[in-house]
Every structure is written in C-alpha cells, then in structure tokens.
Amino acid sequence: MDKLQENLARHMTEFCLRIGTRHVGATGEAAAANYIEQTFREYGYPTFRESYPVTGWNFESFEFYNVTRKRSVPAATACFFSNSVEVEGKLLWLKRKDLEHLTECSASGRICMLECWGGGVRTQNSIAEKLDSLGAAAAIFISDGAYTALAPNTKIQRSPFLKQLGTLAVAEEGAYDLASHKDDLYRIVIKAKCFPHTSCNIIARSDGTGGKVVLGAHYDTAPLIQGAYDNASGVAIILEIARLLKNRKPGVTLDFVAFGAEEYVTDKLNLGSGDYLERHGNDDLRWYVNFDGFGLLIGEPYIKISYPGYPEKTAGLQPVGIPMSYAGANGDGLVFYLAGIPTIAYCDSSPFNQLHTAKDSLDIIDYEKMAFGVLDAVELFKQIEKL
Numbered sequence: 013m014d015k016l017q018e019n020l021a022r023h024m025t026e027f028c029l030r031i032g033t034r035h036v037g038a039t040g041e042a043a044a045a046n047y048i049e050q051t052f053r054e055y056g057y058p059t060f061r062e063s064y065p066v067t068g069w070n071f072e073s074f075e076f077y078n079v080t081r082k083r084s085v086p087a088a089t090a091c092f093f094s095n096s097v098e099v100e101g102k103l104l105w106l107k108r109k110d111l112e113h114l115t116e117c118s119a120s121g122r123i124c125m126l127e128c129w130g131g132g133v134r135t136q137n138s139i140a141e142k143l144d145s146l147g148a149a150a151a152i153f154i155s156d157g158a159y160t161a162l163a164p165n166t167k168i169q170r171s172p173f174l175k176q177l178g179t180l181a182v183a184e185e186g187a188y189d190l191a192s193h194k195d196d197l198y199r200i201v202i203k204a205k206c207f208p209h210t211s212c213n214i215i216a217r218s219d220g221t222g223g224k225v226v227l228g229a230h231y232d233t234a235p236l237i238q239g240a241y242d243n244a245s246g247v248a249i250i251l252e253i254a255r256l257l258k259n260r261k262p263g264v265t266l267d268f269v270a271f272g273a274e275e276y277v278t279d280k281l282n283l284g285s286g287d288y289l290e291r292h293g294n295d296d297l298r299w300y301v302n303f304d305g306f307g308l309l310i311g312e313p314y315i316k317i318s319y320p321g322y323p324e325k326t327a328g329l330q331p332v333g334i335p336m337s338y339a340g341a342n343g344d345g346l347v348f349y350l351a352g353i354p355t356i357a358y359c360d361s362s363p364f365n366q367l368h369t370a371k372d373s374l375d376i377i378d379y380e381k382m383a384f385g386v387l388d389a390v391e392l393f394k395q396i397e398k399l
C-alpha cells in the first residue's frame with residue numbers, strides 16, 4: 013500500500029471502527045468532528061467550525077422480542093429519532109387501506125405493524141406522527157428496497173417531532189417473521205431520546221484570488237451504522253485531497269468543508285450545506301465538488317455534473333479517469349446547484365442497496381479505488397480552476 017492508501021485506510025478505520033455511528037447528537041459525531049479538525053490542522057490548514065441548531069438523538073439500547081417463542085425478532089432496528097418505549101402486547105396489524113381511518117383503529121397503547129411501504133420518508137413520517145397523536149406505543153415500518161433481506165434502513169422513518177411513539181424498521185426477514193406469527197406476544201424496549209443539539213461544519217481554508225472552489229463531504233451517518241460508503245469515504249477523500257493540494261501553485265480560494273447533519277434532512281434541504289451557503293453564498297463561489305459514497309469494492313464510479321442553465325461552461329472539462337455525465341444534483345450538492353453554482357459529484361454505483369443499513373461497513377470498501385478517486389479529483393481541480 014502506498015502512503016495515500018495507507019492514510020485513507022487510517023481515516024476509514026478511525027471513522028468506522030473506532031468512532032462508529034456519527035448521527036446528529038451521537039458521541040461519535042463529536043469525535044469525528046475532532047478527528048477531521050485535527051487532521052486538517054496536521055496537514056497545515058487554518059481550520060475553524062461553524063455551528064447551527066439541530067435535533068440530536070441519543071440512542072442507548074434496543075430490544076424486539078417474541079415473548080411467545082422466547083427469541084428476538086430478526087433483522088429489526090430502532091428508527092432515527094425514536095422515543096423511549098417499553099411495551100408488551102399483540103400486534104395491531106395495519107394495511108394501507110387502514111391508514112385512511114386510523115382514528116377508528118384503537119391504536120392507543122398498541123404495537124402497530126404497518127404492512128405498507130413506499131412513498132418516501134415524508135409518507136412514513138406522517139404515518140408515525142398520526143399514530144403518535146393517537147397515543148400508539150410503537151410503530152413498525154417495513155424497510156423496502158433492493159437489499160434489505162438482512163439489514164433494515166435505520167432512517168426509513170425519521171420524524172423528529174414524535175412525543176411518545178417508539179419507531180422500528182424491519183427488513184424482509186423480520187417482516188416475514190412477524191407475518192408468520194401475527195398472534196404472538198411481543199415485547200419492545202427502546203431507550204433513546206431526542207434533544208436540542210448543535211452540529212457544526214468543519215472548514216479548512218487555503219486563501220487565494222479569483223473566486224472560491226468548495227470541496228465538501230458530510231461526516232454524519234444514518235444512525236447505528238458504520239457508514240463507510242456513506243460517508244466516511246467522502247470525508248477521507250477530501251482530507252487526502254487537502255494533503256495533496258497543500259503546496260499547490262497560487263490560485264483560487266479553496267474551502268474544504270466537512271458538513272454535519274446531511275442525513276437529518278426531512279423535507280428541508282440538508283442542514284450543514286444549507287448553513288454553509290447561507291453564510292458564504294456571496295463569496296464568489298465558482299464550483300462545488302461533492303464526495304458522497306465513493307470507493308466500493310464492487311461498484312461503477314462516475315462523475316455527475318450539474319450546472320443549471322450554463323452547460324457550455326463545463327464543455328472544457330475533460331474526464332481524467334472517471335466517466336462524466338450531466339444530471340441533477342442531490343445531497344449536499346443540492347443547495348449549491350439550486351443557487352446556480354456548477355456542481356460536480358463523485359459517485360460510485362452499487363448493484364446492491366447498502367445505503368443506510370448495517371451492510372454499509374468497511375467490508376464493502378476498496379482503498380485502491382478511493383485513492384484513484386483522490387488522484388482523479390486533484391487533476392480535475394486543476395482543470396476547473398482555470399475555467
């Protein structure tokens with residue numbers, strides 16, 4: 013392994029194994045912020061933080077037990093922002109048609125299993141909020157998707173506005189287990205709580221002239237997972253790009269930004285990148301380059317260019333080693349794109365859907381591929397700086 017790959021491996025091990033889950037409010041979120049700040053400083057950059065309020069979530073423990081069969085329910089998790097709950101009872105099995113008249117379903121104090129899926133997080137959140145207002149004890153959501161037999165998505169439902177409801181998700185294996193034993197007695201114990209919290213972006217700056225280029229990656233994760241691909245990989249990559257560009261020729265001002273609170277997003281824009289743009293939107297921003305999910309052991313890397321209105325400006329860009337195409341922006345790129353700033357995203361597409369599940373771990377990462385992305389981005393930066 014060369015020095016670049018060694019450094020990438022060190023950052024990834026730190027984020028995924030030593031620190032672990034980095035969701036808003038977790039101790040890992042603060043530990044990751046410290047590590048990023050320290051590393052930027054070690055690499056020779058003046059580094060500072062910018063903070064903003066969020067709802068934090070503290071998670072202690074989770075149990076979903078089939079009392080009748082004396083065993084746990086498989087492939088189950090607590091959902092982001094679940095309240096504490098301790099309840100024992102039979103399932104109140106609800107189908108899609110029941111959602112139209114939930115008030116008549118006697119949900120108060122019950123464990124509600126929802127045999128319905130799709131519609132995105134807003135739909136799931138609004139079901140949770142309705143059941144919460146009806147006094148239900150817990151709601152179990154089906155984690156749908158291409159790769160959910162073993163590991164449920166921990167943010168399939170993520171309303172931060174629930175008063176007492178405990179929320180869970182089950183992957184395929186768990187959902188069938190419940191469906192096969194609908195009349196069993198179940199116990200759910202979740203210890204977790206929401207609280208007012210402050211998250212921050214960490215910014216390393218290299219001053220220059222002629223506008224500013226921003227390279228960003230979010231360092232928070234979906235709850236209760238390593239988040240290797242999403243998005244320890246992106247943060248490790250910008251740390252190493254920063255190291256390699258430290259002694260660059262004089263040029264534009266360069267901000268390396270590790271954003272917080274990307275996974276938090278419900279129906280507003282991502283909080284960390286939104287806060288950055290609010291503060292620095294008038295800084296003559298020339299380009300935004302996003303790193304979110306790169307370096308899969310099995311995956312096809314690609315670069316997405318989003319430039320509303322002015323595609324001709326990107327015509328001079330030559331792919332270095334990774335193919336480029338035009339598309340809309342998402343994640344932290346979205347606020348920049350909506351502000352009219354040309355946005356480039358380094359992506360890696362997976363044949364599986366490990367996103368936001370425990371399957372997103374170091375096991376699916378390839379350091380050689382990550383290093384390839386770092387070197388590609390360094391070369392691409394030299395091009396965009398001249399455009």
Ligand SMILES: [Zn+2]
Pocket residue numbers: 230242243274304305343
């Ligand atoms: Zn992400």
